[in-house]
Amino acid sequence: MVIENAISAAILKSWSEKFERNLSVDVAIVGGGPSALVAAKYLADHHVKTAVFERKLAPGGGTWGGGMLFNQVVVQSDALPILDEFGIRHEAVKGNEGYHTLDSVEMASALIYGAVHAGAMIFNSISVEDLVFKEGKVSGLVILWTPVERLGMHVDPLTVISKCVLDGTGHPSEIMHLAVDKAQIKLHTPTGGILGEKPMWVDSGEASTLENTKEYYPGLFACGMSANNVMGGYRMGPIFGGMLMSGQKVAKQILESLKK
Numbered sequence: 001m002v003i004e005n006a007i008s009a010a011i012l013k014s015w016s017e018k019f020e021r022n023l024s025v026d027v028a029i030v031g032g033g034p035s036a037l038v039a040a041k042y043l044a045d046h047h048v049k050t051a052v053f054e055r056k057l058a059p060g061g062g063t064w065g066g067g068m069l070f071n072q073v074v075v076q077s078d079a080l081p082i083l084d085e086f087g088i089r090h091e092a093v094k095g096n097e098g099y100h101t102l103d104s105v106e107m108a109s110a111l112i113y114g115a116v117h118a119g120a121m122i123f124n125s126i127s128v129e130d131l132v133f134k135e136g137k138v139s140g141l142v143i144l145w146t147p148v149e150r151l152g153m154h155v156d157p158l159t160v161i162s163k164c165v166l167d168g169t170g171h172p173s174e175i176m177h178l179a180v181d182k183a184q185i186k187l188h189t190p191t192g193g194i195l196g197e198k199p200m201w202v203d204s205g206e207a208s209t210l211e212n213t214k215e216y217y218p219g220l221f222a223c224g225m226s227a228n229n230v231m232g233g234y235r236m237g238p239i240f241g242g243m244l245m246s247g248q249k250v251a252k253q254i255l256e257s258l259k260k
């Protein structure tokens with residue numbers, strides 16, 4: 001085979017094999033933001049078959065840009081063990097005990113590397129446009145190439161089957177909206193619907209992100225900003241400890257749920 005054909009054939013074959021191995025997974029994660037990447041790593045560490053579907057070319061979500069494009073973020077001391085596990089360096093904020101700064105590019109790249117090396121599979125440039133919902137059960141994802149979605153081309157999607165779905169889509173809670181609007185699911189919230197994110201209140205938002213990280217319907221979990229939006233928590237700006245701890249917490253919840 002000529003080298004040009006051999007390169008193309010190698011890419012097509014290896015990608016198809018990789019994708020086929022992930023047509024059925026234990027946990028399908030939507031979005032590759034910081035909370036989802038932490039969840040993916042901990043699940044994979046426990047030998048749970050985990051695939052992440054990220055709409056953008058680069059996973060990492062809102063991590064890369066730090067605060068207003070100053071590429072530093074803040075993390076509180078409670079989340080330092082997670083940073084250390086991923087090998088992300090940090091520096092104490094002088095005069096503000098308990099807070100640390102770190103390079104957001106180092107954080108994004110280390111979270112991606114950590115998740116992939118633990119054994120989670122990340123598929124980028126793929127958008128989740130619907131749920132597979134069979135006999136009242138959340139059963140997987142409906143996926144489409146992002147460029148096809150963006151161009152509005154009328155192309156039918158493919159599907160991935162999973163035991164659990166994790167909404168890590170950040171502020172818009174896209175999967176929870178699909179669950180409420182299309183599957184007509186009543187979520188475990190006071191109204192059964194999505195309460196909607198509140199304005200900025202850093203300490204409340206950080207605490208509620210963790211409290212709101214949970215299973216909202218059998219087999220359907222939310223983490224990070226998505227969880228906060230679903231339960232009407234406050235936003236918190238470029239402090240990321242809550243996102244990291246939310247990913248760790250939801251991974252533990254999913255592990256428990258998979259044992260049942």
Ligand code: 48H
Pocket residue numbers: 030031032033034035036053054055056059060061062063126127128129168169170171174223224225226235236237238239240243
């Ligand atoms: C595939 C999708 C889809 C879809 C979205 O927003 P993220 O960074 O997620 P979190 O919740 O882990 O982190 C939130 C944090 O970045 C943040 O925004 C904070 C702390 N804000 C505070 C404030 O006050 O503003 O990442 C979500 C990812 C993104 O990469 C999206 O592209 C992706 O999910 N995504 N991927 N299919 N339907 N929807």
